[in-house]
Amino acid sequence: MRRPRRDIVWIPTFAMLVAFAVPWPLWGADRVVAGLPVWIWWHVAWLGLCAVLFSRFARSGAWERGIGLRPEADGDDRGAGGDPRAPPARGDRP
Amino acid sequence: MTLGLSLGIVVGYLLLALAVGLVAYRVSETTAEDYYLASRSIGTVVLLFTTFATLLSAFTFFGGPNLAYLAGPEWLIVMGTLDGVLFAVLWYAIGYKQWLIGNRNGYVTLGEMLGDRFGSTGLRALVAGVSLLWLFPYVMLQQMGAGEALVGLTDGVVPYWGGAALITAFMILYVVLAGMRGVAWTDTIQGLFMLSVVWIAAVWVVSAVGGVGAATGAMLDARPEFGNFGGGTYSVGFIVSTAITIAFGVTMFPQINQRFFVAKSGETLKRSFALWPVLVLLLFVPAFMIGAWAAGMPVDVPEGANVLPVVLNEYAPAWFAALVIAGAMAAMMSSSDSMLLSGSSYFTRDLYRPVINADASAEREAWVARLGVAAFALLAFIASLFRPGTLIEVGDTAFSGFALLALPVICALYWERTTRTGMIAGVLVPQLAYLAVVLSAVVGFVPTLPRTVLGGWDVALGLMALSAVLTVGVSLLTAPSAEGDASRFAVAGD
Numbered sequence: 001m002r003r004p005r006r007d008i009v010w011i012p013t014f015a016m017l018v019a020f021a022v023p024w025p026l027w028g029a030d031r032v033v034a035g036l037p038v039w040i041w042w043h044v045a046w047l048g049l050c051a052v053l054f055s056r057f058a059r060s061g062a063w064e065r066g067i068g069l070r071p072e073a074d075g076d077d078r079g080a081g082g083d084p085r086a087p088p089a090r091g092d093r094p
Numbered sequence: 095m096t097l098g099l100s101l102g103i104v105v106g107y108l109l110l111a112l113a114v115g116l117v118a119y120r121v122s123e124t125t126a127e128d129y130y131l132a133s134r135s136i137g138t139v140v141l142l143f144t145t146f147a148t149l150l151s152a153f154t155f156f157g158g159p160n161l162a163y164l165a166g167p168e169w170l171i172v173m174g175t176l177d178g179v180l181f182a183v184l185w186y187a188i189g190y191k192q193w194l195i196g197n198r199n200g201y202v203t204l205g206e207m208l209g210d211r212f213g214s215t216g217l218r219a220l221v222a223g224v225s226l227l228w229l230f231p232y233v234m235l236q237q238m239g240a241g242e243a244l245v246g247l248t249d250g251v252v253p254y255w256g257g258a259a260l261i262t263a264f265m266i267l268y269v270v271l272a273g274m275r276g277v278a279w280t281d282t283i284q285g286l287f288m289l290s291v292v293w294i295a296a297v298w299v300v301s302a303v304g305g306v307g308a309a310t311g312a313m314l315d316a317r318p319e320f321g322n323f324g325g326g327t328y329s330v331g332f333i334v335s336t337a338i339t340i341a342f343g344v345t346m347f348p349q350i351n352q353r354f355f356v357a358k359s360g361e362t363l364k365r366s367f368a369l370w371p372v373l374v375l376l377l378f379v380p381a382f383m384i385g386a387w388a389a390g391m392p393v394d395v396p397e398g399a400n401v402l403p404v405v406l407n408e409y410a411p412a413w414f415a416a417l418v419i420a421g422a423m424a425a426m427m428s429s430s431d432s433m434l435l436s437g438s439s440y441f442t443r444d445l446y447r448p449v450i451n452a453d454a455s456a457e458r459e460a461w462v463a464r465l466g467v468a469a470f471a472l473l474a475f476i477a478s479l480f481r482p483g484t485l486i487e488v489g490d491t492a493f494s495g496f497a498l499l500a501l502p503v504i505c506a507l508y509w510e511r512t513t514r515t516g517m518i519a520g521v522l523v524p525q526l527a528y529l530a531v532v533l534s535a536v537v538g539f540v541p542t543l544p545r546t547v548l549g550g551w552d553v554a555l556g557l558m559a560l561s562a563v564l565t566v567g568v569s570l571l572t573a574p575s576a577e578g579d580a581s582r583f584a585v586a587g588d
Contacts, residue, residue, distance in 0.1 A: 014183055021175035022333060023323060030322035032314070035306035036383075039323040043171050044379065047178050047371040054182060055368035067191060069585050 007062035017053060021046050100247055100416035107420035108264050111280045111427065115268050118276035134197065136278055136356045138365045143285035144278040144432075145185075145353050145366070146373055150288060151232075151429035152239020155422040156400040157485035158378070159385025163401040165327035166320040167386035170378055172328070172336050178374035180341035186367050188345050188500075189354035191507050193363060194585040196355040203436075204351050205444035208506060212514040213577025215448045220518065221499065222444030224525055225348050228495035229437050230474055232347075235488045236426040236433075237262055237478035239400075242485075243426075246403035247419045255479055261423060262475040265430040269438065270464045277431050278356075284424040289377055291421040295406060295414070296380035302409040303391060309383075312390030320386060331550030336490070339554045342500035343493035348436035349429070434471060438463040441470075482536070491532055494554035498524045501562040505569075510580040512565065515572040520565030524557040 023029075023042040031038045057063070136144065154173070162169045192207065201207040204225070209218025237258040244257030268276070303309050314321045324330070344350055357363045381402075388395070388405045395404050402422070406415035442463045447454060454462070482488065502520035506512045531553060534543040546552055574580070 018175070018180050018183060021179040022171055022337070027324045028322050032307075032310055032321065035310050037167065037310070037321050037323065040167065040170065040379075043174055044375060047174060047375045050179050050182070050371040051368055054371065055364075058186075058364035058367055063186065063190065067194075067585055069194070 004065065007060075007065055010057055010060075010062050013053065013057075017046075017050050021050070096412045097248055097251055100412060100419075101252070103413060103416040104244070104247070104420045104423060105260075107417075107424060108260075108427065111284065111424060112264065112268060112271070114280045114283060115271055115276035118279045134356055134358065136362070137358050138362045138369075140278050140282050141353070141357055141362055142366045142369055142373065144281035144356075145350065146377075147281035147285040147288070147425065147428040150285070150377065150425045151489075152236050152243075152422070152426045152485055153489040154377075155288075155381065155425050156239050156242065156402060157489060158382050159388070159401045160484070161327075161486055162382045162385035163388050163395065166317070167382060168323065168328040168333070169385075170382040171323075172333055173378055173382070174371075174375060175333075176337040176341040177344070177378075178371040180337060181344050182367055182370045184341060184345045184500075185354075185370070186363075188504060188507065190360070190363055191583075191585065192351070192354040193357055193360075195507075195583050198585070199582060201355065202352070203440050203443055204346070204348070204503070205440060208503070208517065209444070209448075211506060211579065211582045212512075212517055213575060213579065214514050214518075217514060217517055217521075218444045219449050220521055222440040224499060224521065225346070225440055225496070226437055226445075226470075227529075228492045229348060229433055230470070230477070231488050232492040233430055233433055233437075233471065233474040234478045235485055235492070236265075236430040237475050238481060238488065239426050239485055240423055241478065242398070242400050243403060243419050243422055246400050246407075247416060254481075258475055258478050261427060261430065262471050265427055265434060266468050266471050268427065268431045269434045269467050277428070277435055280424075281428045281432070284421070284428045288421045288425055289373075291418050292377060292380045295402075295410065295418050296384055298414070299384055299387070299405060299409045303387070309387040309390065313387050314390070316390040320389060329550035331546070331548060331552075335546075335550070335552035335555045339497040339552055339558070340490070340493045342558065343495070343497035346496040346499040346503065347433075348440055349432035352436045352439065430471075434467045437470060438467045441466045494552065495525070495528060495532075497554060498528055498557055498561050501558055502565040505562065505565045507583060509566075509569075510583075511569055511574075513569040513572045514575045514578055516565045516567075516569030519568040520561045523564055524561040527560070528554060528557050 021043065023039040023046075026039040026042055029037075029039055033041055158169055158173060192201075192204075195201065195207065199207075199210065201210070203222070205218040205221035208221055209215060240261035241254040241256070241258035244252040244260070245254050268280075300306055300309055303312065310321075319325060324333075357366075384405055385401050388401050391405065391408070393404055393408045395401055403415060403419055406418055410418075442459050446462055446466075447459065451458075483491075499521060502517055505520070506517060531543045531545060534540050535545070544553065547556075
C-alpha cells in the first residue's frame with residue numbers, strides 16, 4: 001500500500017474539479033432541460049460532486065501526510081513492508 | 095402605512111441582530127483573543143455560517159442579480175466556481191495551514207503571522223496597511239448597497255444617503271459592542287435567514303409567473319442569448335480572470351482570513367469544507383436566477399436600481415419584500431461588521447502597537463480599536479455618497495487588490511526558502527502597480543490605464559503572476575535574514 005502515491009492523485013483531481021466547474025464543453029450550448037439551461041444543470045451536478053469528493057479528501061488524511069503532520073503514519077507505512085529506502089517523512093527537519 | 099411597515103421590519107431586524115450581539119458580549123471575556131477570535135472555539139455550524147454570511151454581501155445579494163439581469167445567468171457559473179470550488183480548495187490549502195500555525199503560535203492576524211515568521215515589523219505593517227487599503231472600498235460597497243436597497247424598497251422616500259447612514263450607524267454600534275463572538279452568532283442567524291428568505295422569494299416569484307419553465311421561456315423570448323453558455327460579457331478571459339482574482343482575493347480579506355484562525359478543531363474545518371459547495375449553490379441558484387428571469391418579466395428596472403427589490407415589489411406582498419431587504423441589509427451588516435472588526439485588529443495589532451505606540455495599555459488599545467472602527471466606517475460612508483462605480487466594479491477592485499497578496503502568502507506558508515526581501519518585493523511592487531491602474535481611472539490629469547486586456551483578461555491576473563515571480567525570484571537572490579525563523583511555520587515536531 002503506497003499511500004503517498006495515491007495521495008498524489010488528489011492534485012489532478014482538484015485541478016479537474018476547479019477547471020470543469022465551468023461547463024466548458026457546453027460552450028455555446030442553448031438546450032433547455034427541465035426548465036433551466038442545460039449548462040446550469042452541469043454546474044449544479046458538478047458542485048454536488050465537489051462536495052462528495054471534498055468530504056472523501058478530508059477524511060483520507062492525504063492532506064495531513066502531505067504537509068508532514070502525523071509522521072507516525074509514514075512510519076507505519078515503512079514498517080509494513082514498504083520501500084526500505086523510503087525517505088523520511090517530510091515534516092522531519094533538522 | 096406600507097412604508098412604515100417596511101421600514102419597521104428593516105429596522106426591527108437590525109435591532110434584533112444588535113440584541114444578539116449584546117447577549118454574546120455578556121458571555122465574552124475581555125481578552126483580545128476572545129474579542130477577535132472568540133477564543134478559537136467556533137464549531138462547524140457557526141464557522142460555516144459565519145464564513146458564508148461574511149462572503150454574502152451587497153456584492154452577492156444585489157450586484158449578482160443585477161449582473162445576471164443585464165448580462166445573463168452565467169454569473170451563477172462564475173460565482174459558483176470561484177466561491178463554491180476554488181475558494182473551498184484555497185480555504186483548505188491556506189486556511190488549514192494557517193489554522194495549524196496560528197494554534198501553535200497564537201497568531202490573531204495575517205500580518206502578525208508573517209511578521210513573526212520573517213522577523214519584520216515592516217512586513218507586518220505592510221500587509222496590514224495593504225489590507226486596510228482594499229477593505230475601504232469594500233466597506234463602502236456595503237453602504238452603497240444599503241442606500242440603494244432602501245431607495246428601492248421605499249420608492250425613494252428614504253434617500254440613498256439615509257440607507258447608507260442607517261447601516262453605518264448599525265455596523266459601528268455592532269462592532270464596538272460585540273466582538274467576534276457576537277458577529278459569529280448573528281452571522282449564523284443571518285445566514286439561515288437569508289437562505290430561507292431567498293428560497294421563499296424564488297418560489298413566490300416563480301409561481302407568480304407560472305413555473306420555472308415559463309420563467310426561463312419568457313427570459314429566452316426577451317433575451318435569446320441568455321440561453322447559450324458564454325458570449326457577450328462572459329468571454330473566456332472574463333470568466334477565468336474574475337474567478338481567479340475573486341477567489342484568491344477572498345482568502346486574503348481580513349474578515350475571511352481571520353476566520354481561518356477561529357476553528358475549534360481540524361474536524362470543524364473538514365466538515366465546513368465538504369459542506370461548502372452545497373451551501374454556496376443553495377444561495378446562488380435562486381438569487382441569481384431571479385435576476386436572470388427578471389429580464390423576461392414585465393418589470394421596469396430604473397437606471398441605477400437593484401433588480402431584486404424591484405421584482406419582489408412586483409410579485410410579493412410588501413411585508414415580504416421588506417423582509418428580503420432586511421435580510422440583504424443583514425447580509426451587508428454581517429459583512430461590514432466582520433470587516434470592521436478584523437480591520438480594527440489589523441490596525442491596532444499590526445500598525446498602532448508595533449509602529450506608533452508600543453507601550454499602549456490594553457485599555458488604550460481597545461479604545462483605539464473602537465475609535466478606529468468609527469472613523470473608518472464614517473470615511474467609507476462619505477466616500478459611498480459619491481457612488482464611484484457599480485457594486486460589481488467597486489467589489490472587483492477590492493477583490494483584485496487582495497488577490498495580489500495571496501501568492502506571496504502561499505509561498506511563505508509552503509516554501510521555507512522564502513526570504514523577507516522576497517516577501518516585501520512580492521507584496522509591494524504589484525500593489526503599487528495595481529494602485530496606479532486604479533487611481534489612473536480616478537485622477538483626471540493622467541491617462542487611464544487599462545483594467546482589462548485582450549478581450550476581458552484582468553490586468554490583476556498578470557500582477558498576481560508578477561507577485562509570485564518576484565517573491566520566488568527575489569527570495570532566491572537574497573539570503574534569509576537573521577531575524578527570520580522558518581520553524582515558526584512548521585506544523586509537526588516540537
